[in-house]
Amino acid sequence: MAAAAAGSLRRAGWRLWRGRAGLRCQLYAPQQGFRASAALRRASEEQRKEPPSPSSQQQFDPQQADPRPEQEAWSPGPSYTGQDGQESQDYESEEQLQHRILTAALEFVPEHGWTAEAIAEGAKTLGLSAAAAGMFHSDGSELILHFVSQCNSKLSDLLEEEQKLVQLGEAEKKPTNQFLRDAVEARLRMVIPYIEKWPQAVSILLLPHNIPSSLNLLTSMIDDIWHYAGDQSTDFNWYTRRAVLTGIYNTTELVMMQDTSPDFEDTWRFLENRVADAMNMSSAAQQITNLTGLNQRR
């Protein structure tokens, strides 16, 4: 009974201390010795700043000198396992470890497909047991979502670079249709290494429980492209432009999946034609509204 009371006190105390990420285990000098987290490594080189999590940790935040990831239970706990206690170390969070596992798993995808086996192989390369793949859903959907969001961020970076060059005057500003073509082509080229298993990925992304996340990623990517293309519309055009580009993107992706021409030439030609169609359609719509007098802007 006393042991249970002591245990619960310790737990309560530990939760309080969890917020104080800097001061660790100087208070708990366990007899069994410290045990650093087996796989969460120090992330002092991590650039990323995770958003601060629940309120209990907010009060301790100002005391932290350096930004560090503050996810729940990001370093193992109280009396039995602690850290070195030497100096305050940055440990990565579970989220970051999961990202690392998924990134490592990507190279096994051509062989195993988008499955839990690929994730297990990825975990093994990081020195973890294959059982760590149990952290993810067994149909491999997290792997695909991770890959898609990675591609989207790469695309964003690419477009940002191009924009910087244009602003510095080192490159010409591309006309809209050229810009869109290049952006979609760049994004689709990222899928080429996995093209064999890509149909499987698309079908998994269309499962009901994945649709919210996959739709989210798709729309934010399309939005990004239009933003860098210089779209500043504030009327209904905003919606039509994104809808049209989403249609172009999806159909081109489908064409690419069954394209056998060298370096996917047929796909890029298809893309060119669709973008040209879209441009024509918009100018045709404008002409019609001009003719019928519906166009307010003269």
Next chain:
Amino acid sequence: MAAGLCPGRALLSRRGGALWALLGTARGRAAGPETHFGFQNVSEAERREKIYQVFENVAEKYDVMNDSMSLGIHRVWKDILVHKMNPSPGTLLVDVAGGTGDIAFRFLNYVRSVRERQLQQKLRHHQNLSWQEISKSYQEEKSNPLGDSQVVVCDINKEMLKAGKKRAQHLGYSEVVAVHAEKKHECFTIADANRSGLSWVLGNAEELPFDDDKFDVYTIAFGIRNVTRIDLALQEAYRVLKPGGRFLCLEFSHVSNPLLSRLYDLYSFQVIPVLGEVIAGDWKSYQYLVESIRRFPPQEELKAMIEDAGFLKVDYQNLNSGIVAIHSGFKL
């Protein structure tokens, strides 16, 4: 507690329990701190002793009783546990308090079928194989049907292990190896295990006779309730798991739905001890069983204890709205 619904026997045992407590405290102060045995209060050493006796008595009829008490649903629970584990060939599993080997057998079946599917996929992908290559792959399938997966069944009770070994022979998981390793560091190495992938070890969950960082998965199905110091068992689990390893615990837990809770209490206290008397001739052991379920910490508390031992991404899944819960944690 279930005061309104467990008249008769339960009250009797609780009154007897008060007497026991008196005797216990008088006798047992030297034998360790106070803990509980069902609804009684006893010392730790006494509790270990009593639980050992309980399982010694029930070992023979353990499986029959499981089927009759849970109406066979315990098989589904164990199936769900192994599916959640989703083991791949090459996994090393330690099943603690695994007694009669339910989880171990399911694990072996699962791994065998996954391995078969893997080999079939490999064959299908390679077109134009010569006959030699095809026969080589069939031989590979025969010589290594489990893909090097191993399961070690560890239990503190000799009778339960004996019952398990008998069952394994009967069901055809042959070539068993018995190892006694009662002290820590008197280690049992994987080299001792064998082609059948199955080994039986006598050991205490609070002090496992294995090296550190050894197993991929640690399971304890309906056993952690009987461990006297749960925190020690969780620490041992953390110790023997590899980095990335998974802890899975299947146990009776707290039912939150009030209607279901009443029905469940009624069934537990009125029907189960009677079944125990009729089928196994042992009322008291099954009385202990249902009482120990009530005394066990609920889902959130167990989750906190698992997190305390150092596991991350701890989560639980209720089966049958809380009658049974599967807790899972990772050593990261």
